[in-house]
Amino acid sequence: MADHRRQWPITDDLAALRENIQRYAVQAGLTGPRLDDLVIAANEAAINVLEHGGGSGTLTISCDGGTLAVDVVDRVGVLRPGAVPSERPSGRGDRGFGLWLMGELCDSVTIDRIPGQSTIRLAMQVDDGADAGGSAAGGGSAFGRGARSV
Amino acid sequence: MTTAVVLTPVSAPVADHVLVAALDGALDYTNAEPLRRDVEALVGEGHRELVLDLSGVSFCDSTGLRILLSVRKLLQERDGAVTLAAPNDRLAKIFKLTGLISAFTVAPSLAEALDVVGARSNPR
Numbered sequence: 514m515a516d517h518r519r520q521w522p523i524t525d526d527l528a529a530l531r532e533n534i535q536r537y538a539v540q541a542g543l544t545g546p547r548l549d550d551l552v553i554a555a556n557e558a559a560i561n562v563l564e565h566g567g568g569s570g571t572l573t574i575s576c577d578g579g580t581l582a583v584d585v586v587d588r589v590g591v592l593r594p595g596a597v598p599s600e601r602p603s604g605r606g607d608r609g610f611g612l613w614l615m616g617e618l619c620d621s622v623t624i625d626r627i628p629g630q631s632t633i634r635l636a637m638q639v640d641d642g643a644d645a646g647g648s649a650a651g652g653g654s655a656f657g658r659g660a661r662s663v
Numbered sequence: 664m665t666t667a668v669v670l671t672p673v674s675a676p677v678a679d680h681v682l683v684a685a686l687d688g689a690l691d692y693t694n695a696e697p698l699r700r701d702v703e704a705l706v707g708e709g710h711r712e713l714v715l716d717l718s719g720v721s722f723c724d725s726t727g728l729r730i731l732l733s734v735r736k737l738l739q740e741r742d743g744a745v746t747l748a749a750p751n752d753r754l755a756k757i758f759k760l761t762g763l764i765s766a767f768t769v770a771p772s773l774a775e776a777l778d779v780v781g782a783r784s785n786p787r
Contacts, residue, residue, distance in 0.1 A: 525692075525693045526693075527691050527692060527693055527724075528689055528691070528693075531689075531722070546752070546756065549752075549753045549756070552722075553722075553724065553753070553757065556691065556722075556724050557724060557725055560691075560692045560724060560725065560726060563692060564692070601761070601762065610725055610761075611725050614725060614760070614761070617760055618760075
């Protein structure tokens with residue numbers, strides 16, 4: 514489904530990044546508090562890249578078979594699988610806090626690491642009844658320009 | 664380039680030691696640190712209580728929470744407190760989830776926040 518994915522560089526223009534994520538997620542059928550949750554979590558993942566991940570990276574959003582996924586890639590590869598704390602860290606400023614928050618807000622958070630690159634994947638099921646079939650079977654049109662009103 | 668967050672003093676005379684200010688915009692990693700300096704500059708020597716009207720804040724991330732906590736510390740050092748007023752649903756959820764809600768007095772509206780602070784300042 515490479516034709517529906519969108520990718521943006523992570524810069525200090527987080528407001529624009531949040532708007533891009535929100536626009537895509539709405540088109541994919543995510544609404545209400547879960548839409549907020551994904552935007553907040555993706556913003557936290559982007560902050561991680563700016564603060565701890567070498568300061569540059571990319572955010573890719575895609576939707577496949579009813580799963581909306583945000584992949585945030587850094588270029589240092591320090592972040593390891595299993596780094597998401599299961600309990601709330603006491604320090605609100607450390608990296609673990611943002612990761613914990615992502616885990617609380619998203620259906621799943623997975624971390625992949627290869628030398629020089631870590632990827633955080635945030636996933637949300639798009640379980641809106643009206644959209645579930647369409648995005649799985651006819652995803653091609655769902656993301657066409659103006660295919661769905663916002 | 665990035666969305667600004669703006670701090671504006673509000674005229675709401677509760678007591679001389681109470682500072683009321685409104686925050687507007689999106690509070691995130693890119694503007695949280697300047698905001699901390701703005702708040703520190705606005706809090707005068709005689710202020711012990713700060714009421715922040717958050718009704719104009721559309722977004723707050725973990726960096727913003729960190730700044731709110733550092734502002735709380737600033738007021739606590741003066742034996743005072745920070746009261747947060749009118750957070751939107753998105754902010755209220757984050758405050759709750761992160762436990763921040765227990766670190767502050769949170770009121771659903773500015774009027775109620777001022778009532779709380781007024782009662783604390785002028786015990787009957």
